[in-house]
Amino acid sequence: MSPDGSTALTVPQQPPTSSRLAGLARWPWIYTGSLVATGLAALAFLGMLGLFAVESLPVWRHAGLSYLSGIEWFFRVQRFGALPMIYGTLAVSAIALALAAPLGIASAVFVAEILPARLRIPAKTAIELLAGVPSVVYGLLGVILLRGWMQDVLAPFEPLSGDTLATAGVLLAVMILPTIVTLSEDALRSVPASQRQAARALGFNRGEAILRISLPQARSGLVAAVLLALGRALGETIAVFLVVGRQDNQWPDRLLSLEPLAAAGQTLTSKLGGSETHIAYGDPLHWAAMLGLALILLILVAGVTLAGSAVAGPSSGRAAPGKSVRHPDA
Amino acid sequence: MAGRSGHPSTLAQAYALTCALACALATPWVSAAAALKVNGSSTVTPVVTEAAEQLQGQGLSIQVDPAGGSSGGISALGDGRIDVAMSSRPLKASDHERFPGTDFRSVAIGYDAVALVVSRDVWEGGVRQLSREQLQGIYEGRIRRWSELGGPDRRIVFFNKEPGRGTWSMFAGWLYGDADKAPLVSFPEVGSNQETRSKVASTRGAISQLSAAWADGETVFALGLVEGDGEAIAPTSENVTTDRYPIRRPLLLITNGAPDGAASTLVDFLLGTQGQSLVEKHGYLKVAAPPTAAAH
Amino acid sequence: MAEPALHRTPSSSRTVAPAAGSADPTATATAPPRPVLEAYGLSVHSRERTILRSIDLVVEPNRVLGIIGPSGVGKSTLLRCLNRMTDLIPGLRVTGEVLWHGRSIHDRGIDPDALRARVGMIFQQPVVFPGSILANIVFGARRVLGLGKRRWHETAERVLREVSLWDEVHDRLDQAANELSVGQQQRLCLARTLALDPEVVLMDEPTSALDPASTEAIEHLIQRLRQTRSVVLVTHDLDQARRVTDAVACLCLQDGAGQLVEQACCAEVFANPDCRAVAEDIADPNPSIHGPATHNQGARPS
Numbered sequence: 001m002s003p004d005g006s007t008a009l010t011v012p013q014q015p016p017t018s019s020r021l022a023g024l025a026r027w028p029w030i031y032t033g034s035l036v037a038t039g040l041a042a043l044a045f046l047g048m049l050g051l052f053a054v055e056s057l058p059v060w061r062h063a064g065l066s067y068l069s070g071i072e073w074f075f076r077v078q079r080f081g082a083l084p085m086i087y088g089t090l091a092v093s094a095i096a097l098a099l100a101a102p103l104g105i106a107s108a109v110f111v112a113e114i115l116p117a118r119l120r121i122p123a124k125t126a127i128e129l130l131a132g133v134p135s136v137v138y139g140l141l142g143v144i145l146l147r148g149w150m151q152d153v154l155a156p157f158e159p160l161s162g163d164t165l166a167t168a169g170v171l172l173a174v175m176i177l178p179t180i181v182t183l184s185e186d187a188l189r190s191v192p193a194s195q196r197q198a199a200r201a202l203g204f205n206r207g208e209a210i211l212r213i214s215l216p217q218a219r220s221g222l223v224a225a226v227l228l229a230l231g232r233a234l235g236e237t238i239a240v241f242l243v244v245g246r247q248d249n250q251w252p253d254r255l256l257s258l259e260p261l262a263a264a265g266q267t268l269t270s271k272l273g274g275s276e277t278h279i280a281y282g283d284p285l286h287w288a289a290m291l292g293l294a295l296i297l298l299i300l301v302a303g304v305t306l307a308g309s310a311v312a313g314p315s316s317g318r319a320a321p322g323k324s325v326r327h328p329d330a
Numbered sequence: 331m332a333g334r335s336g337h338p339s340t341l342a343q344a345y346a347l348t349c350a351l352a353c354a355l356a357t358p359w360v361s362a363a364a365a366l367k368v369n370g371s372s373t374v375t376p377v378v379t380e381a382a383e384q385l386q387g388q389g390l391s392i393q394v395d396p397a398g399g400s401s402g403g404i405s406a407l408g409d410g411r412i413d414v415a416m417s418s419r420p421l422k423a424s425d426h427e428r429f430p431g432t433d434f435r436s437v438a439i440g441y442d443a444v445a446l447v448v449s450r451d452v453w454e455g456g457v458r459q460l461s462r463e464q465l466q467g468i469y470e471g472r473i474r475r476w477s478e479l480g481g482p483d484r485r486i487v488f489f490n491k492e493p494g495r496g497t498w499s500m501f502a503g504w505l506y507g508d509a510d511k512a513p514l515v516s517f518p519e520v521g522s523n524q525e526t527r528s529k530v531a532s533t534r535g536a537i538s539q540l541s542a543a544w545a546d547g548e549t550v551f552a553l554g555l556v557e558g559d560g561e562a563i564a565p566t567s568e569n570v571t572t573d574r575y576p577i578r579r580p581l582l583l584i585t586n587g588a589p590d591g592a593a594s595t596l597v598d599f600l601l602g603t604q605g606q607s608l609v610e611k612h613g614y615l616k617v618a619a620p621p622t623a624a625a626h
Numbered sequence: 627m628a629e630p631a632l633h634r635t636p637s638s639s640r641t642v643a644p645a646a647g648s649a650d651p652t653a654t655a656t657a658p659p660r661p662v663l664e665a666y667g668l669s670v671h672s673r674e675r676t677i678l679r680s681i682d683l684v685v686e687p688n689r690v691l692g693i694i695g696p697s698g699v700g701k702s703t704l705l706r707c708l709n710r711m712t713d714l715i716p717g718l719r720v721t722g723e724v725l726w727h728g729r730s731i732h733d734r735g736i737d738p739d740a741l742r743a744r745v746g747m748i749f750q751q752p753v754v755f756p757g758s759i760l761a762n763i764v765f766g767a768r769r770v771l772g773l774g775k776r777r778w779h780e781t782a783e784r785v786l787r788e789v790s791l792w793d794e795v796h797d798r799l800d801q802a803a804n805e806l807s808v809g810q811q812q813r814l815c816l817a818r819t820l821a822l823d824p825e826v827v828l829m830d831e832p833t834s835a836l837d838p839a840s841t842e843a844i845e846h847l848i849q850r851l852r853q854t855r856s857v858v859l860v861t862h863d864l865d866q867a868r869r870v871t872d873a874v875a876c877l878c879l880q881d882g883a884g885q886l887v888e889q890a891c892c893a894e895v896f897a898n899p900d901c902r903a904v905a906e907d908i909a910d911p912n913p914s915i916h917g918p919a920t921h922n923q924g925a926r927p928s
Binding site: 116117194195197198199200201202203204205208212213216217 | 709711714716739740741742743746747749751753755756765766769770815818819822
């Protein structure tokens with residue numbers, strides 16, 4: 001009913017229901033289509049997981065749990081131990097995060113809070129261009145520029161060459177930095193300006209407003225950004241492949257020491273990205289061992305991605321404080 | 331196609347959804363065109379790639395991919411995934427055993443030598459040749475510094491070729507009589523010739539196995555090999571042609587059964603004058619005698 | 627009244643001398659008390675236009691000053707000049723003088739953050755921080771005044787009583803602040819500001835988003851506040867102005883910029899013919915459609 005009481009202009013509508021599904025019934029194709037697509041995606045992932053699990057069964061039967069805990073990989077005598085590669089993957093990703101997370105969040109703070117508005121767009125564009133650079137380009141830059149420099153930097157540890165776990169970690173840090181900056185900047189900007197304004201009006205200076213208002217309120221978005229960047233780091237192949245050294249059986253004597261990081265190593269992705277996969281194809285056990293590596297990697301990345309979504313999820317639905325208003329009561 | 335209320339009409343949505351699904355499903359089929367698939371050794375690849383480009387003018391579609399090295403190519407051929415395998419090592423008994431149903435036919439279209447190359451600082455530090463025993467010592471980790479070999483006092487940085495590479499098989503075969511008898515070692519690995527040369531050139535004290543055609547004498551330097559009490563034999567083209575240089579390998583095209591159709595055209599082209607000049611152009615050695623496809 | 631220090635200090639908790647107690651409004655002094663805030667020739671320019679032109683303003687101690695005018699004339703901007711919140715808006719240029727106890731607030735030695743602790747501000751929409759009611763109240767005080775944890779509860783009780791919220795929330799100080807109703811949230815924001823013990827509280831249409839009951843509560847609050855400090859209140863509601871303020875500054879648009887017509891007590895201001903037009907305009911912007919306006923609902927630019 002329009003204000004003057006006439007009904008001439010109203011569009012006939014279905015009776016309002018409280019169910020969103022009922023509303024979607026007006027668009028059957030979208031409903032069916034999105035259901036099918038979602039189902040397919042979920043099935044595809046579970047199917048992949050199942051496929052790798054089944055195809056890698058021979059190596060699980062052959063080596064049992066020592067496949068995960070063994071530290072020797074000599075395929076020619078059918079010894080398959082993935083632990084050094086799991087260590088390599090985790091070490092390289094940890095280095096990348098340790099370097100990129102603080103720097104990325106600090107840059108995001110700078111872009112979101114300090115940079116004047118007219119410089120924000122160019123800065124964001126530049127960062128997003130960096131995020132779009134293909135991995136292989138980063139890998140080649142790593143080979144050309146980073147290896148020599150890292151060998152000098154790591155001189156106290158006397159690495160044989162510039163191909164080390166640390167080199168791969170540094171290269172990965174550069175690669176995931178734009179991701180962290182972009183996502184963190186979005187998280188910071190989603191904190192309402194009224195919050196910062198209210199803090200400033202209380203006498204907080206700019207730095208305190210960032211520390212006490214922006215960062216804490218953006219926390220779940222920042223954690224999600226870091227986790228998603230970690231997921232990318234875990235799965236990065238080409239760039240790591242070119243600079244990590246690809247030396248098998250590098251298991252550190254002491255787990256948390258720095259020296260093994262200054263030596264060549266092997267990650268799950270650098271092993272899978274190498275030519276051993278092609279050699280393995282003819283040999284069922286060797287092939288199963290390679291697929292087992294893929295399975296481990298898949299589970300690692302899926303776990304981190306799920307964690308990232310879980311952290312980001314709840315916050316996107318919460319009402320921003322200061323805006324959450326109930327109906328007035330006495 | 332806005333409907334009455336401004337949203338896309340049901341028909342438009344159906345159409346869009348169908349298109350999207352069709353594109354997603356069609357993608358695998360689109361890429362599986364009827365091209366001749368050639369995989370294998372990165373040593374042979376440049377020659378075959380250029381041959382393929384020249385044959386494209388005659389209407390042939392040839393896909394050349396160096397993925398997997400010689401062993402990878404042979405495996406793929408045995409599995410029926412490709413039409414022609416490129417290999418820089420001869421077929422082994424184990425290849426026949428693994429693929430009993432495949433009738434491997436190989437044709438040599440040229441020859442290459444595997445050189446042991448070192449970085450500039452090692453070469454200029456006085457190391458110009460190595461014996462088989464010395465190389466065994468390096469490979470087994472018993473010899474660790476160049477000073478033990480008459481060179482500078484620096485650690486030996488051995489980049490091992492990926493085990494699937496023909497280069498590695500030839501090297502290990504020469505070093506231990508049979509590649510399968512090589513001990514189990516772990517060194518940093520390098521893959522393609524490009525990567526090998528680049529890493530050896532940019533690392534002090536480095537040594538690795540490299541296709542002789544790639545040893546340019548400017549960034550990396552090929553050592554002479556000493557066998558027994560013999561003199562050092564450098565991998566010059568004369569030494570390789572006359573079979574004095576011990577690590578020589580054939581460049582093979584391998585098919586399942588006698589080559590026919592597009593594969594046959596490719597083989598004939600490469601054995602002809604134009605093809606052989608390509609082989610030479612890429613730094614390899616021509617085939618000496620007229621070609622006959624032989625089963626090994 | 628001792629002049630509180632507003633100079634830049636290196637330490638993180640600013641040592642600001644607290645306001646020297648409540649001045650007795652009926653003290654007989656030989657000289658009239660020094661105004662807390664004064665503005666002379668205050669102009670504000672953006673890149674495109676002049677927003678405010680040559681405003682003179684006086685904020686007396688323990689008085690409530692109202693600022694009225696039509697929409698868009700620059701009332702909020704004027705308010706923000708008084709505690710240098712205009713610094714936070716890019717592109718604004720402020721000229722003229724604003725004096726805090728006789729000293730220009732744009733002096734180089736003045737710390738604007740310390741100024742804002744002395745000149746608090748409440749906004750149209752209440753802005754509560756995430757966290758408990760108690761956390762909100764001490765949010766500013768613990769940082770700016772270095773309020774120790776042991777004194778949190780007593781401070782909370784003091785300010786919550788001052789804003790008449792203590793009885794409603796005293797048993798749930800640990801509950802989330804954004805579960806309160808709008809009216810309660812606005813009072814909480816006021817309490818949070820009062821925890822810093824400011825000498826002046828600036829209020830930008832604090833009741834325009836509230837229901838009548840909460841509005842009345844806030845108005846009573848303002849009346850009580852003037853016993854201990856000064857209030858500058860931007861309002862759209864003339865009746866509110868009559869009820870609550872001691873003096874009113876009337877702004878109007880002239881040549882595209884806001885200008886002061888008169889600052890005086892309400893009766894005088896509404897007697898001024900120029901201001902009466904403004905007054906009528908606010909009171910009844912669209913007499914043909916709406917009935918007589920009582921108080922406004924929702925946010926409007928000022």
